[in-house]
Amino acid sequence: MSGLFASIIDGVLVGSVYGLAAMGLTLIWGVTDVVNLTHGSAIVAGMFGLYLLTSTGVPPYATLPLILVGGFLVGLLLYWICVHRVIGRPPLMSLLSTFSVNLVLIGLGTAVWGTALFNVPVALPSVSWQRYTFPGTHILAAVLTAAIAGCLYVFLHRTRLGKAIRAVANNRGAAELVGIPTTQVLSLAFGLGVALAGVSGMLIATLFPFTLLSGDAYQLKSFVVIVLGGLGNPTGALLGGIALGLVEGLSTPFMPVSWTLVIEFVLFVIVLIAYPNGLLAPRRA
Amino acid sequence: MNRLCLMAAAAVIAAPAASFAADNTLTIGMTQSRTGALNVDSLAQQRGFDMWRDEVNAAGGIKVGDKRYKVQFALYDDQSQGSRVQQLYTRLIVQDKAQFLFSPYSSGLTATAAVISEQYGKLMIITGGAEPKTYELGNKYLFQIITPADHYLTGAVEALATKDPHAKVALVYSDDPFSKAVVQATRDQAKEAGFADVLDEAYPPSTTDFGPLVNKVISSGADALLGGGHYADGATLARQLYDQKANLKWVTLLVAPGDAKFATLGQAALGISVGSQWEEKATFKPQIGPTGAEFAKAFKAKFNEEADYHSASGYAGGLILQHAIEQAGSLDTDKVAAALNAMDITTFFGQCKFATDAKHHGLQVAHQMVLAQWQMKNGKLEREVIWPKAAATADILYPIR
Numbered sequence: 001m002s003g004l005f006a007s008i009i010d011g012v013l014v015g016s017v018y019g020l021a022a023m024g025l026t027l028i029w030g031v032t033d034v035v036n037l038t039h040g041s042a043i044v045a046g047m048f049g050l051y052l053l054t055s056t057g058v059p060p061y062a063t064l065p066l067i068l069v070g071g072f073l074v075g076l077l078l079y080w081i082c083v084h085r086v087i088g089r090p091p092l093m094s095l096l097s098t099f100s101v102n103l104v105l106i107g108l109g110t111a112v113w114g115t116a117l118f119n120v121p122v123a124l125p126s127v128s129w130q131r132y133t134f135p136g137t138h139i140l141a142a143v144l145t146a147a148i149a150g151c152l153y154v155f156l157h158r159t160r161l162g163k164a165i166r167a168v169a170n171n172r173g174a175a176e177l178v179g180i181p182t183t184q185v186l187s188l189a190f191g192l193g194v195a196l197a198g199v200s201g202m203l204i205a206t207l208f209p210f211t212l213l214s215g216d217a218y219q220l221k222s223f224v225v226i227v228l229g230g231l232g233n234p235t236g237a238l239l240g241g242i243a244l245g246l247v248e249g250l251s252t253p254f255m256p257v258s259w260t261l262v263i264e265f266v267l268f269v270i271v272l273i274a275y276p277n278g279l280l281a282p283r284r285a
Numbered sequence: 286m287n288r289l290c291l292m293a294a295a296a297v298i299a300a301p302a303a304s305f306a307a308d309n310t311l312t313i314g315m316t317q318s319r320t321g322a323l324n325v326d327s328l329a330q331q332r333g334f335d336m337w338r339d340e341v342n343a344a345g346g347i348k349v350g351d352k353r354y355k356v357q358f359a360l361y362d363d364q365s366q367g368s369r370v371q372q373l374y375t376r377l378i379v380q381d382k383a384q385f386l387f388s389p390y391s392s393g394l395t396a397t398a399a400v401i402s403e404q405y406g407k408l409m410i411i412t413g414g415a416e417p418k419t420y421e422l423g424n425k426y427l428f429q430i431i432t433p434a435d436h437y438l439t440g441a442v443e444a445l446a447t448k449d450p451h452a453k454v455a456l457v458y459s460d461d462p463f464s465k466a467v468v469q470a471t472r473d474q475a476k477e478a479g480f481a482d483v484l485d486e487a488y489p490p491s492t493t494d495f496g497p498l499v500n501k502v503i504s505s506g507a508d509a510l511l512g513g514g515h516y517a518d519g520a521t522l523a524r525q526l527y528d529q530k531a532n533l534k535w536v537t538l539l540v541a542p543g544d545a546k547f548a549t550l551g552q553a554a555l556g557i558s559v560g561s562q563w564e565e566k567a568t569f570k571p572q573i574g575p576t577g578a579e580f581a582k583a584f585k586a587k588f589n590e591e592a593d594y595h596s597a598s599g600y601a602g603g604l605i606l607q608h609a610i611e612q613a614g615s616l617d618t619d620k621v622a623a624a625l626n627a628m629d630i631t632t633f634f635g636q637c638k639f640a641t642d643a644k645h646h647g648l649q650v651a652h653q654m655v656l657a658q659w660q661m662k663n664g665k666l667e668r669e670v671i672w673p674k675a676a677a678t679a680d681i682l683y684p685i686r
Contacts, residue, residue: 003501003503003504006500006503007496007500010496010497011496014494014496107320110319115320115324116324116546117325117516117517117520119520119549121551126530131503133529207494208493209517209520209521209524211322211517214493217493248494248497249497252497252500253497253500253504256487257486257488257489257492257497257498257501258460258487258489
C-alpha cells in the first residue's frame with residue numbers, strides 16, 4: 001500500500017513536468033491553430049541548453065531564465081521560418097512544415113552530438129518516507145512548474161499582452177478589427193510556446209539522462225496531455241499532465257509497466273471520442 | 286548538352302576504375318546506424334570494421350592464393366530501422382555486388398539482414414546480434430562472433446551466488462528480442478543457483494521514467510537486480526535506482542555499463558556490473574592479429590577514444606573473415622563458409638568456434654564473456670573484470686551500497 005502511495009506522489013511530481021511541456025504545445029495550438037511538430041526538438045534544445053550551460057559552470061537552476069529567453073527567441077525565429085506563411089492554410093501544410101523543420105533540427109543535432117546519452121548530475125537533498133525516496137530534483141521541478149504555470153496564468157489573464165493573445169485565440173478577425181496586431185501576437189505566442197517547451201526540457205534533464213532523440217517520447221506524452229487537459233487550454237494542460245502522471249503511478253503497482261502505455265492511449269482514444277476538444281477545452285467563437 | 290558531355294566524361298573516367306576495382310578489391314557490404322537510437326554502439330562497431338580494413342590495406346590486402354585483394358566497404362545508414370536494413374542489404378548484394386557482408390548493430394536489425402543475406406546466399410559475419418533464435422532457422426551462411434544472448438548474465442549469476450546464495454532477485458528488462466532472450470536463460474540460471482525471483486517485469490524500450498518501476502523493485506524487497514536493455518534505458522534505470530535510493534546490494538545491467546560514457550553517471554555508476562564481450566584487461570593469447578593491449582592502443586591512437594567491446598567485436602569480425610578467406614584460398618562463398626565451419630581459433634577478442642549442426646548453424650560456441658564492474662580507483666571510476674576469477678583484475682564489490 002505504501003508503494004502505491006509513493007508511486008502516486010512520484011507520478012504527480014513527474015506528471016506536472018509533462019504538463020509544463022504540454023502547455024507550450026497547447027498554447028501554440030490554441031492561438032495559431034498550428035500543431036507544432038518541432039515541439040520535441042524544443043524540449044531537447046532545453047535539455048542540451050542545460051547540459052551546455054552547466055558544463056561552462058552555470059548552476060543548473062540558474063539556466064532556467066537563460067533557457068526561457070533563448071527558447072523565446074528561437075521560437076520567434078521558427079515562427080518566421082516555418083509557420084507564418086502557413087497560418088490560416090489547411091492544417092496539413094503547417095503539419096508538414098513543422099515536421100520538415102523538426103527533421104532538419106534532429107539531423108543537424110545528430111551530426112553534432114550523435115545519439116549518445118548525456119547526464120547532468122544535480123545534487124539536491126531528497127525526502128525519504130518508509131523505504132521510498134522522493135528525489136529533491138523531482139520536488140523542485142514540480143514546484144517550479146507550478147510557479148511557471150501561475151505566472152503564465154497571470155500573464156494571460158491580467159496583462160494587456162496576455163489578453164491580446166487570448167483575444168486572437170478566441171477570434172482572430174475580431175481581434176484585428178479592434179486594432180490588435182495579430183501577426184506580432186501570433187509570433188509572440190509561438191515564441192512563448194517554444195520557451196515553455198525548452199524550460200520543460202531543462203527540468204526533465206535535471207531528473208533523467210537524455211539523448212538527442214528523447215524529444216519524441218515527451219512530444220507524444222504532450223499530445224496525450226493536451227487531449228486530457230483540453231486543446232488550447234494551458235491551465236488544463238497542467239492538470240492533464242498530473243492526470244497522466246497519476247495514471248502511470250496508479251497502474252504500475254498492479255500490472256506490468258508495459259501496460260501503462262496501452263492504458264494511456266486507451267484513455268486518449270476514449271477522451272477523443274467522448275470529448276473531441278478535450279476534457280477542459282475552452283469555448284471558442 | 287553540357288550536362289550530357291559531363292556525364293559521358295564521368296562514365297569514361299569511371300569505367301576503368303570500376304574494372305580495376307573488380308579485379309583487385311574485395312567489397313564487403315554493411316549498414317551502420319548513423320542516425321537513430323542505435324547510433325552510439327553502431328558507430329563503435331563500425332570503427333572496429335574501419336580500423337581492420339585500414340590495417341589490412343596498409344599491409345597490402347588479403348592474400349588469396351597468389352593474389353592480394355584490397356578491402357573496400359559499401360556502406361549505408363540504416364537509420365536504426367529494420368525496414369531500411371531490408372532495402373539496403375538487398376541493394377548491397379544486387380547493386381553494389383558485395384562479396385561478403387558484415388551485420389548491422391543489434392539483434393533486431395541483424396535478424397532482418399539475415400533474411401536477405403540467406404535469400405541471396407551471401408556470407409555474413411555477425412558482430413552485433415546476440416539473439417540465438419536467428420541461428421535456429423536453418424541458415425547456412427551466418428557466423429556469429431560474439432557470445433549468444435543466453436550467456437550475457439551467466440557470469441553475474443555465478444558471481445552473485447558466491448556472495449549471497451539465497452539472494453532475492455528482481456529481473457527488470459527491456460521488452461525487446463535481445464533482452465528477452467537474455468532473461469529467458471537467466472531465469473533458469475537464477476533458479477538453479479537457488480535465488481528467489483521476487484519480480485519479473487519487462488518495460489517498453491522507450492521508457493524514460495523508471496520511477497514507478499523502481500518503487501516496485503523497492504516494494505519487492507529484492508537484494509539484486511539483473512536486466513536492463515540497451516544504452517539509454519540502462520543508464521536511466523541506473524541513475525533512478527541511485528536517486529530513489531533503492532539500496533540494492535547488486536545490480537547487473539546489459540550493454541549500457543559497458544560504455545565508457547556510463548561513468549558520467551558518477552556515483553550512480555558505482556558498483557554496477559555488466560556482462561562484457563571483451564575488456565582491454567582480459568589477457569587472451571591470440572593466434573592471429575594483435576593482442577588486446579595492442580588493439581586498444583592502436584584504436585585510441587586512431588580515434589582518440591577508448592575501445593569498447595562493440596569496436597573490438599567489429600575488428601575481430603574482420604580478422605576472422607580475413608583468416609577464413611586466406612585459409613580457403615578463394616573468394617567463393619561456399620569455400621569460405623567451409624573454412625569458417627572448420628575454424629577454432631583465438632584472437633585478442635577470445636576463442637572463436639561456430640556450431641555446425643543444422644539446428645544451430647553459425648552460433649558462437651567457444652567465446653566467453655567476462656563480468657566487469659564499475660569501481661572507484663584513486664578517486665576515479667574504472668571498469669574492472671571481476672568474473673571469472675581466473676580473469677579477474679579486482680575483487681567483487683559487494684554490497685554495492
